Amino acid sequence: MDIKGMTLQQAIVHFSDPDNCVAYMVEQRWPDGVVVCPTCGRKDVSWLANQRKWQCKSKHTKRQFSAKTGTIFEDSPLSLDKWILATWMLSNCKNGVSSYEIARSIGVTQKSAWFMLQRIRLAMKEDASDLLGGPEGGAVEVDESYIGGKTKNMHYSRKMRIQKELSQIPAWKNTTRYAGKTPVMGMFDRDSRQVRAKAVPNTKRETLQAEILNGIIFGSRIYTDQAVAYDTLKANYVHETVNHADEYVRGQVHTNCLENFWSLMKRNLSGTYVAVEPFHLDRYLDEQMFRFNNRQNKTDEQRFKKVLSQVAGKRLTYAEVTGKVGETKF
Numbered sequence: 001m002d003i004k005g006m007t008l009q010q011a012i013v014h015f016s017d018p019d020n021c022v023a024y025m026v027e028q029r030w031p032d033g034v035v036v037c038p039t040c041g042r043k044d045v046s047w048l049a050n051q052r053k054w055q056c057k058s059k060h061t062k063r064q065f066s067a068k069t070g071t072i073f074e075d076s077p078l079s080l081d082k083w084i085l086a087t088w089m090l091s092n093c094k095n096g097v098s099s100y101e102i103a104r105s106i107g108v109t110q111k112s113a114w115f116m117l118q119r120i121r122l123a124m125k126e127d128a129s130d131l132l133g134g135p136e137g138g139a140v141e142v143d144e145s146y147i148g149g150k151t152k153n154m155h156y157s158r159k160m161r162i163q164k165e166l167s168q169i170p171a172w173k174n175t176t177r178y179a180g181k182t183p184v185m186g187m188f189d190r191d192s193r194q195v196r197a198k199a200v201p202n203t204k205r206e207t208l209q210a211e212i213l214n215g216i217i218f219g220s221r222i223y224t225d226q227a228v229a230y231d232t233l234k235a236n237y238v239h240e241t242v243n244h245a246d247e248y249v250r251g252q253v254h255t256n257c258l259e260n261f262w263s264l265m266k267r268n269l270s271g272t273y274v275a276v277e278p279f280h281l282d283r284y285l286d287e288q289m290f291r292f293n294n295r296q297n298k299t300d301e302q303r304f305k306k307v308l309s310q311v312a313g314k315r316l317t318y319a320e321v322t323g324k325v326g327e328t329k330f
Protein backbone atom coordinates (compact mmCIF):
# COMPACT_ATOMS: atom_id res chain seq x y z
CA MET A 1 0.00 0.00 0.00
CA ASP A 2 1.37 3.37 -0.97
CA ILE A 3 0.49 6.30 1.22
CA LYS A 4 3.29 8.56 0.01
CA GLY A 5 2.31 12.19 -0.28
CA MET A 6 -1.05 11.60 1.37
CA THR A 7 -2.64 14.63 3.00
CA LEU A 8 -4.45 14.45 6.31
CA GLN A 9 -7.80 14.56 4.48
CA GLN A 10 -6.78 11.66 2.22
CA ALA A 11 -5.48 9.76 5.23
CA ILE A 12 -8.87 10.19 6.93
CA VAL A 13 -10.62 8.68 3.90
CA HIS A 14 -8.08 5.87 3.50
CA PHE A 15 -8.03 4.83 7.16
CA SER A 16 -11.81 5.08 7.57
CA ASP A 17 -11.79 1.58 5.99
CA PRO A 18 -11.01 -0.82 8.88
CA ASP A 19 -9.37 -3.30 6.50
CA ASN A 20 -6.90 -0.63 5.39
CA CYS A 21 -6.09 0.05 9.06
CA VAL A 22 -5.41 -3.60 9.79
CA ALA A 23 -3.32 -4.03 6.61
CA TYR A 24 -1.24 -0.99 7.49
CA MET A 25 -0.67 -2.11 11.08
CA VAL A 26 0.39 -5.57 9.85
CA GLU A 27 2.94 -3.95 7.53
CA GLN A 28 4.46 -1.97 10.41
CA ARG A 29 4.35 -4.65 13.12
CA TRP A 30 5.27 -7.66 11.04
CA PRO A 31 7.31 -6.33 8.09
CA ASP A 32 7.85 -9.81 6.59
CA GLY A 33 4.06 -10.34 6.46
CA VAL A 34 3.96 -13.23 8.93
CA VAL A 35 1.55 -12.43 11.77
CA VAL A 36 2.88 -13.72 15.08
CA CYS A 37 0.79 -14.50 18.17
CA PRO A 38 1.79 -11.78 20.70
CA THR A 39 1.25 -14.20 23.60
CA CYS A 40 3.16 -17.34 22.58
CA GLY A 41 4.95 -16.42 19.34
CA ARG A 42 3.29 -19.03 17.07
CA LYS A 43 3.37 -18.09 13.42
CA ASP A 44 0.60 -20.32 12.00
CA VAL A 45 -2.34 -18.23 13.23
CA SER A 46 -5.66 -18.15 11.35
CA TRP A 47 -7.48 -15.00 10.23
CA LEU A 48 -11.09 -14.55 11.37
CA ALA A 49 -12.31 -12.15 8.70
CA ASN A 50 -15.67 -11.32 10.29
CA GLN A 51 -14.10 -10.16 13.54
CA ARG A 52 -10.90 -8.80 11.96
CA LYS A 53 -8.95 -10.86 14.48
CA TRP A 54 -6.49 -13.70 14.39
CA GLN A 55 -6.73 -16.93 16.35
CA CYS A 56 -3.76 -18.80 17.74
CA LYS A 57 -3.75 -22.60 17.49
CA SER A 58 -2.41 -22.98 21.04
CA LYS A 59 -4.78 -22.82 23.98
CA HIS A 60 -4.03 -19.83 26.21
CA THR A 61 -5.61 -16.58 27.28
CA LYS A 62 -5.85 -13.90 24.59
CA ARG A 63 -5.95 -16.72 22.06
CA GLN A 64 -7.83 -14.38 19.75
CA PHE A 65 -6.01 -11.15 19.13
CA SER A 66 -6.38 -8.01 17.02
CA ALA A 67 -3.87 -5.64 15.46
CA LYS A 68 -4.15 -3.62 18.69
CA THR A 69 -3.23 -6.52 21.02
CA GLY A 70 0.25 -6.11 22.47
CA THR A 71 0.48 -2.43 21.54
CA ILE A 72 -0.14 0.87 23.33
CA PHE A 73 -3.65 0.77 21.78
CA GLU A 74 -4.58 -2.57 23.33
CA ASP A 75 -7.00 -1.81 26.16
CA SER A 76 -8.62 1.20 24.50
CA PRO A 77 -12.20 0.97 23.24
CA LEU A 78 -11.38 3.57 20.56
CA SER A 79 -11.14 2.10 17.08
CA LEU A 80 -7.87 1.59 15.26
CA ASP A 81 -8.64 4.25 12.63
CA LYS A 82 -8.87 6.93 15.32
CA TRP A 83 -5.53 5.84 16.80
CA ILE A 84 -3.88 5.81 13.38
CA LEU A 85 -5.13 9.28 12.49
CA ALA A 86 -4.08 10.75 15.84
CA THR A 87 -0.64 9.17 15.33
CA TRP A 88 -0.46 10.66 11.84
CA MET A 89 -1.28 14.13 13.16
CA LEU A 90 1.18 14.07 16.06
CA SER A 91 4.09 12.65 14.07
CA ASN A 92 3.72 15.16 11.23
CA CYS A 93 2.78 18.46 12.82
CA LYS A 94 5.67 20.91 12.92
CA ASN A 95 5.01 22.47 16.33
CA GLY A 96 2.88 19.99 18.23
CA VAL A 97 -0.87 19.44 18.13
CA SER A 98 -3.32 20.10 20.93
CA SER A 99 -5.85 17.65 22.32
CA TYR A 100 -8.57 20.06 21.11
CA GLU A 101 -7.39 19.77 17.50
CA ILE A 102 -7.23 15.97 17.75
CA ALA A 103 -10.71 15.89 19.31
CA ARG A 104 -12.20 17.98 16.50
CA SER A 105 -10.42 16.13 13.68
CA ILE A 106 -11.18 12.56 14.66
CA GLY A 107 -14.39 12.94 16.65
CA VAL A 108 -13.49 12.05 20.23
CA THR A 109 -13.77 14.05 23.45
CA GLN A 110 -10.92 16.37 24.40
CA LYS A 111 -10.22 14.18 27.42
CA SER A 112 -9.89 11.06 25.26
CA ALA A 113 -7.68 12.97 22.85
CA TRP A 114 -5.40 14.04 25.70
CA PHE A 115 -4.91 10.43 26.81
CA MET A 116 -4.35 9.30 23.23
CA LEU A 117 -1.60 11.89 22.82
CA GLN A 118 0.13 10.75 26.03
CA ARG A 119 0.20 7.17 24.72
CA ILE A 120 1.40 8.13 21.25
CA ARG A 121 4.21 10.15 22.83
CA LEU A 122 5.33 6.93 24.51
CA ALA A 123 5.60 5.32 21.06
CA MET A 124 7.71 8.32 19.97
CA LYS A 125 10.21 7.64 22.73
CA GLU A 126 13.57 7.20 21.08
CA ASP A 127 15.87 4.29 21.78
CA ALA A 128 18.42 5.75 24.19
CA SER A 129 20.55 2.63 24.64
CA ASP A 130 23.45 3.84 22.46
CA LEU A 131 26.01 5.97 24.24
CA LEU A 132 26.75 9.42 22.82
CA GLY A 133 30.16 10.75 21.78
CA GLY A 134 33.14 8.58 20.96
CA PRO A 135 36.63 7.77 22.25
CA GLU A 136 38.19 9.59 19.28
CA GLY A 137 36.95 12.88 20.66
CA GLY A 138 33.34 12.75 19.41
CA ALA A 139 31.80 16.03 20.58
CA VAL A 140 28.76 16.28 22.84
CA GLU A 141 27.07 19.46 24.07
CA VAL A 142 25.66 19.25 27.59
CA ASP A 143 23.37 21.85 29.13
CA GLU A 144 20.45 22.15 31.50
CA SER A 145 17.33 24.25 31.36
CA TYR A 146 14.16 24.92 33.35
CA ILE A 147 10.61 24.30 32.21
CA GLY A 148 7.32 25.66 33.50
CA GLY A 149 6.75 28.10 36.28
CA LYS A 150 4.20 30.54 34.86
CA THR A 151 1.81 30.32 37.76
CA LYS A 152 -1.11 31.88 35.86
CA ASN A 153 -1.35 28.69 33.74
CA MET A 154 -1.03 26.25 36.60
CA HIS A 155 -3.58 24.07 38.27
CA TYR A 156 -4.88 25.76 41.39
CA SER A 157 -3.38 23.30 43.89
CA ARG A 158 0.08 23.54 42.36
CA LYS A 159 -0.09 27.31 42.27
CA MET A 160 -0.96 27.39 45.97
CA ARG A 161 1.91 25.05 46.82
CA ILE A 162 4.42 27.13 44.87
CA GLN A 163 3.21 30.38 46.36
CA LYS A 164 3.63 28.83 49.80
CA GLU A 165 7.16 27.69 48.92
CA LEU A 166 8.03 31.15 47.64
CA SER A 167 6.70 32.83 50.78
CA GLN A 168 9.10 30.72 52.87
CA ILE A 169 12.20 31.81 50.99
CA PRO A 170 13.94 34.83 52.57
CA ALA A 171 13.98 37.77 50.16
CA TRP A 172 17.77 38.10 50.32
CA LYS A 173 18.16 34.62 48.87
CA ASN A 174 17.63 35.36 45.21
CA THR A 175 16.45 31.86 44.32
CA THR A 176 12.92 32.68 43.21
CA ARG A 177 13.94 32.70 39.55
CA TYR A 178 13.72 28.91 39.37
CA ALA A 179 11.01 28.27 41.93
CA GLY A 180 8.24 26.06 40.59
CA LYS A 181 10.23 25.14 37.50
CA THR A 182 11.38 21.65 36.63
CA PRO A 183 15.04 21.19 35.70
CA VAL A 184 15.72 19.29 32.48
CA MET A 185 19.07 18.10 31.28
CA GLY A 186 20.08 17.72 27.64
CA MET A 187 22.93 16.15 25.67
CA PHE A 188 23.49 16.73 21.94
CA ASP A 189 25.79 14.51 19.87
CA ARG A 190 27.37 16.65 17.13
CA ASP A 191 28.09 13.68 14.82
CA SER A 192 24.72 11.92 14.86
CA ARG A 193 22.80 15.23 15.37
CA GLN A 194 20.69 13.50 18.04
CA VAL A 195 19.50 15.10 21.24
CA ARG A 196 18.64 13.37 24.52
CA ALA A 197 16.76 15.24 27.21
CA LYS A 198 15.07 14.29 30.45
CA ALA A 199 13.64 15.85 33.56
CA VAL A 200 16.03 15.61 36.53
CA PRO A 201 15.25 16.04 40.25
CA ASN A 202 17.84 18.84 40.64
CA THR A 203 20.97 20.25 39.00
CA LYS A 204 23.45 19.17 41.65
CA ARG A 205 26.87 17.94 40.56
CA GLU A 206 26.20 14.28 41.41
CA THR A 207 22.87 14.27 39.53
CA LEU A 208 24.21 15.77 36.30
CA GLN A 209 27.46 13.83 36.40
CA ALA A 210 25.65 10.51 36.83
CA GLU A 211 23.66 11.27 33.65
CA ILE A 212 26.84 12.15 31.77
CA LEU A 213 28.79 9.09 32.97
CA ASN A 214 25.87 6.81 32.01
CA GLY A 215 25.19 8.48 28.67
CA ILE A 216 28.51 9.55 27.12
CA ILE A 217 31.50 7.39 26.14
CA PHE A 218 34.61 8.09 28.25
CA GLY A 219 37.18 10.13 26.38
CA SER A 220 34.58 12.10 24.40
CA ARG A 221 34.85 15.86 24.02
CA ILE A 222 32.21 17.63 26.14
CA TYR A 223 31.14 21.26 25.88
CA THR A 224 29.26 22.83 28.77
CA ASP A 225 28.88 26.23 30.34
CA GLN A 226 30.92 27.11 33.41
CA ALA A 227 28.45 25.77 35.99
CA VAL A 228 30.25 24.20 38.95
CA ALA A 229 28.22 21.01 38.50
CA TYR A 230 30.50 20.19 35.56
CA ASP A 231 33.82 21.01 37.20
CA THR A 232 35.14 17.47 37.65
CA LEU A 233 34.41 16.11 34.15
CA LYS A 234 38.07 16.36 33.18
CA ALA A 235 38.73 13.08 34.99
CA ASN A 236 36.90 11.11 32.28
CA TYR A 237 36.45 13.45 29.33
CA VAL A 238 38.05 16.21 27.29
CA HIS A 239 36.04 19.03 28.83
CA GLU A 240 35.84 22.58 27.47
CA THR A 241 33.61 25.33 28.80
CA VAL A 242 31.72 28.20 27.22
CA ASN A 243 31.86 31.56 28.88
CA HIS A 244 28.42 33.04 28.28
CA ALA A 245 29.66 36.48 29.29
CA ASP A 246 32.10 36.36 26.39
CA GLU A 247 30.49 37.48 23.15
CA TYR A 248 32.84 35.49 20.92
CA VAL A 249 32.28 31.80 20.26
CA ARG A 250 35.62 30.00 20.45
CA GLY A 251 35.50 27.78 17.36
CA GLN A 252 33.65 24.56 18.12
CA VAL A 253 33.31 25.31 21.83
CA HIS A 254 29.65 26.22 22.21
CA THR A 255 26.29 24.73 23.24
CA ASN A 256 24.28 26.47 20.53
CA CYS A 257 22.63 23.34 19.10
CA LEU A 258 21.24 22.36 22.48
CA GLU A 259 20.14 25.92 23.17
CA ASN A 260 18.27 25.81 19.86
CA PHE A 261 16.50 22.65 21.07
CA TRP A 262 15.54 24.33 24.36
CA SER A 263 14.07 27.34 22.60
CA LEU A 264 12.03 25.21 20.15
CA MET A 265 10.75 23.16 23.05
CA LYS A 266 9.78 26.17 25.12
CA ARG A 267 7.98 27.76 22.19
CA ASN A 268 5.92 24.58 21.76
CA LEU A 269 5.25 24.15 25.45
CA SER A 270 4.04 27.69 25.91
CA GLY A 271 2.00 27.74 22.70
CA THR A 272 0.34 24.41 22.07
CA TYR A 273 0.84 22.81 25.45
CA VAL A 274 0.13 25.25 28.23
CA ALA A 275 0.73 24.24 31.82
CA VAL A 276 2.59 20.97 31.60
CA GLU A 277 2.78 19.35 34.99
CA PRO A 278 6.24 17.98 35.92
CA PHE A 279 4.69 14.51 36.17
CA HIS A 280 3.95 14.59 32.42
CA LEU A 281 7.04 16.44 31.31
CA ASP A 282 9.03 13.40 30.19
CA ARG A 283 6.26 12.46 27.75
CA TYR A 284 6.44 15.92 26.16
CA LEU A 285 10.22 15.70 26.07
CA ASP A 286 9.92 12.39 24.21
CA GLU A 287 7.75 14.10 21.61
CA GLN A 288 10.09 17.09 21.28
CA MET A 289 13.12 14.83 20.92
CA PHE A 290 11.38 12.77 18.25
CA ARG A 291 10.52 15.89 16.29
CA PHE A 292 14.01 17.36 16.62
CA ASN A 293 15.89 14.12 15.89
CA ASN A 294 13.75 13.19 12.89
CA ARG A 295 13.24 16.64 11.38
CA GLN A 296 15.86 16.26 8.66
CA ASN A 297 16.17 13.67 5.87
CA LYS A 298 12.77 12.14 6.57
CA THR A 299 9.40 12.47 4.84
CA ASP A 300 6.09 12.79 6.68
CA GLU A 301 5.35 9.19 5.82
CA GLN A 302 8.68 7.95 7.20
CA ARG A 303 8.07 9.76 10.48
CA PHE A 304 4.55 8.33 10.72
CA LYS A 305 5.81 4.81 9.93
CA LYS A 306 8.55 5.09 12.52
CA VAL A 307 6.06 5.92 15.27
CA LEU A 308 3.61 3.21 14.22
CA SER A 309 6.39 0.63 14.11
CA GLN A 310 7.15 1.51 17.74
CA VAL A 311 3.62 1.11 19.13
CA ALA A 312 4.12 -2.59 19.78
CA GLY A 313 5.82 -3.78 22.93
CA LYS A 314 5.36 -0.50 24.78
CA ARG A 315 2.54 -0.40 27.28
CA LEU A 316 1.22 2.47 29.27
CA THR A 317 -1.76 1.74 31.47
CA TYR A 318 -4.40 4.26 32.34
CA ALA A 319 -3.08 4.47 35.90
CA GLU A 320 0.41 5.18 34.63
CA VAL A 321 -0.82 7.99 32.39
CA THR A 322 -2.90 9.71 35.03
CA GLY A 323 -1.42 8.55 38.31
CA LYS A 324 -5.02 7.59 39.16
CA VAL A 325 -6.55 4.15 39.47
CA GLY A 326 -10.15 3.24 38.84
CA GLU A 327 -11.30 5.94 36.41
CA THR A 328 -13.22 5.10 33.26
CA LYS A 329 -11.07 3.92 30.41
CA PHE A 330 -10.90 6.14 27.35
Ligand SMILES: [Zn+2]
Nearest residue numbers: 037039040056
Ligand atom coordinates in the same frame (compact mmCIF):
# COMPACT_ATOMS: atom_id res chain seq x y z
ZN1 LIG B 1 -0.43 -18.07 20.90
